[in-house]
Amino acid sequence: MSFFARFAQNRGALIGLIILIAIIAMAILAPFLFPESPWRMVQRPFLAPFEVDGFALGTDTMGRNVAAGLMHGAWVSLLIGLVSTSVALIIGVPLGAIAGYYGGLVDDALMRFTEFFQTIPNFALAIVLVAIMQPSVTSIVLAIAIVSWPPVARLVRAEFMSLRNREYVEAARLVGQGNATIILKQILPNTLSPIIVLASLMVATAILLESALSFLGLGDPNVMSWGYMIGAARTVIRQAWWLSFFPGMAILLTVLALNLVGEGLDDALNPKLARERQ
């Protein structure tokens, strides 16, 4: 059975994938459908959805087009989700690999270091980091990456510990391969599937974190993101429900889609487990 066929066996994953593709399409098409800046004040403020042609989702407190904000926001949210996850992987994978492969003192030292980050509540740490570094896309990506790499390191370490004494690793060692080669060429490829699954879920968490930061007013004030839209709409929620509803739905759908896709990937990459589950 092909990889995609196994993935498609999970209905939910397929739906998630479709939603995700739609959101990615939104992000890519945003500059073409709404070439003007989403910050531009284009109509009367507080237009309800469908009240005026061309403003299907209404306008916000300052007459900015909610639909434009939503589509441009998709770009920001996905970008921050993907980049911060990549950064977290860049930190977490090598740390976990080295700790798991060498064991002993190296492992102890690296794991204590990891625990140091794990013991501080994620969100609190992210707030502090963004507040210190001044809110900007870069500082937000960094903050999210810094709070989300420890689980990656943990996972990779566990995988490495279980794989490092396998026969094929012993064989590689016997033919004289160095540690670096063994880590990169022999073990790492075999740990990829759980990492991919975890990463897909991390993208979802990162999007949620970014939204929460923006909601609190710690977003980059120069980019339109979903969290910002909800945060700005909070004070007028009694007059204008649509201002928080649409971006809220966008976040919900994206995070849900990423979770479904993650589950589908898990099934597709671990066919044995998936079959047992069924």
Added chain:
Amino acid sequence: MKTPLACAIAACGLAALPAMAEPQSGGVINTVIQPEPPGLVLGMIQNAPTRTVAGNIYEGLLRYDTDLNPMPQLATSWEESDDGLTYTFHLREDVTWHDGEPFTAEDVVFSADVFHRELNPSARAVLQHVESIEATDDHTVVFTLSQPFGPFMLSFEAGTFTMVPKHVYEGTDFRNNEANNHPIGTGPFKFENWDRGTVIELVKNEDYYEEGLPYLDGVNWHIIPDGASRAVAYENGTVDVLPYGTVENFDVPRLSEMENTCITQEGHEYFSPFAMLWMNNREGPTADKRFRQAVMYAMNREFARDVLWNGLGEVPLSAFGSNARFQNEDLEPYDHDPEKARELLDEMGYDGEEVTLLPLPYGETWTRWAEAVQQNLSEVGINVRTESTDVGGWNQRLGEWDYDLAFTYLYQYGDPALGISRTYLSDNIEKGSPWNNVEGYENERVDELFNEAATAFPEEKREELYHEVQEILHEDVPVGWLLELGFPTIYRCNVKNLVTSGVGVNDGFKDAWIEE
């Protein structure tokens, strides 16, 4: 039988004129104060919430009407000598402090010459022009000035020139005086109780010298830290008056549409809060006059007023607000004109260098405003990056001059020499404060004109000098003039006479009464 019929008609006519209703005594008003004041001894503390609450406990020699003409308060009449150097105040003779002691000219001399000279920076700015203060008898005080000072008669408002009791404070450590916990003034309300974090209670001063006043039995200032909760407290009837700044602007339309709800912008004439955009005159594109003019043309200030401030307030013509004295009305307004802005930027050869913008961290309205300005500027090609800060960071960065554009708002205090010149005088350039000449504007002629006008005599001479200075400022645009803010007071319509003076937000409950 003709007479009774005529009477009946007359009676009908009277009944149809509700505005003529007689004030009724009695009732307690519940209102809110935000944030909780640090203390209530006016003169020692000048924060806005202290002024608003303690303005009902303490009084000054004068009040001011909404055109800022002096009205009698503790002084019933006053004379000014022809050379503008001697001012004589005649005091009321029937005034007592809340503890029963009589109020005399000695209290005035003590308050001005000792208490304020030591504690009160805003009174000190006036007192530096005063050579001597003498009580010629129990109820007459003579101020002798070293040189004529135009705005002198505007300095006697309760919050700036508070009358404090000599018999309580003389010879003590003012700041640690026991009596600070139980302020004693001459005002219409007496301090009753302060439950920290909950409520400040004032009760009627039964011995108040003005016959029949106050009408109210008391005023309770509730302390509710959350903005949405304050709006709800009004909606569910817990409070009847929402003073300026206690609800978010976005809540104002909803609240003002409620039944039996009135809204007024009056009572701020003396302060005239003026929103400005600091523009760093020292370096970067903002150092170029043409860039600053372009910013003025690029901003849509009417939009900000109509959408963000619910139509309250006025778009200023120039450095002098519409409430300010000596406004030069002949200046050409900086209308919203993106085309002209682009031309100016082309002319100066602006290369798209990024400028930073600091919003004022005072809540949603200010954040939205910064977004609107950023958008306005980017539409004419100015590359703006907004950097959000907290209040501490904002104070610090302005004090260190580490910004290109920044929002602020300043009080005007009724006279250019008190509230306007401080923003433009070059000897007011000093690191560390976000309230002085933060933009770093230096113009010798402007310094000369402002200094001369402050002490010029008579008024016509001042007007001439101030008109000239406005022309220069209007051309140079040292700062952006955004909006003369209109701060709404929201209240139940059956609370009558709530705002009766140009500092009405602070001394309003004296004349207020509740219609049943």
